[in-house]
Amino acid sequence: DVKVTQSSRYLVKRTGEKVFLECVQDMDHENMFWYRQDPGLGLRLIYFSYDVKMKEKGDIPEGYSVSREKKERFSLILESASTNQTSMYLCASSFSGARGETQYFGPGTRLLVL
């Protein structure tokens, strides 16, 4: 079974703090994704990576950065957390290919910024 794990299920941070969210997958997937999920807005893509050290902006990259130093690990960084970044963050991974491949999701990290 594909396993995508996220470092924390719940996080509480203060405004202005630097926040790291970690995601690890064990299926040797090339692609990894970070989404945020908000009520009534569904899932919105923040960043994705299709290879080590490669990254692409998604639909809402502002206020976020990412790091992919190893194939299995993809980190989301909030350089200076703000209250409007309070959300559920979901990581996903997939194989690369000419077809749309299935994305496998982690359990999510619920972040509260005070």
Place this chain on the structure above:
Amino acid sequence: AQSVTQPDIHITVSEGASLELRCNYSYGATPYLFWYVQSPGQGLQLLLKYFSGDTLVQGIKGFEAEFKRSQSSFNLRKPSVHWSDAAEYFCAVGGNSGYSTLTFGKGTMLLVSP
């Protein structure tokens, strides 16, 4: 640009009754279509997917979906709903970008009444 519309924010169904969740997409070429389910506080689990071939797709937990190109729809169905089906359901569309990015609908919350 691709997009997904799930017209129903909430649906309530009696246990044992049939279910249909609607999904309409906009995509310039042949789409790859997915349905995911999210139980409270959890990540997303793949129910089924359509890439090509038979337009009626069978998934896990007794769900099926039908791709109708003429209507740009990919509706999810189940003949008899169980209380454990109460969850949020997301339709997603992907394409041939090679990066496997998906665009998600805003979700439909399914409530099951006794």
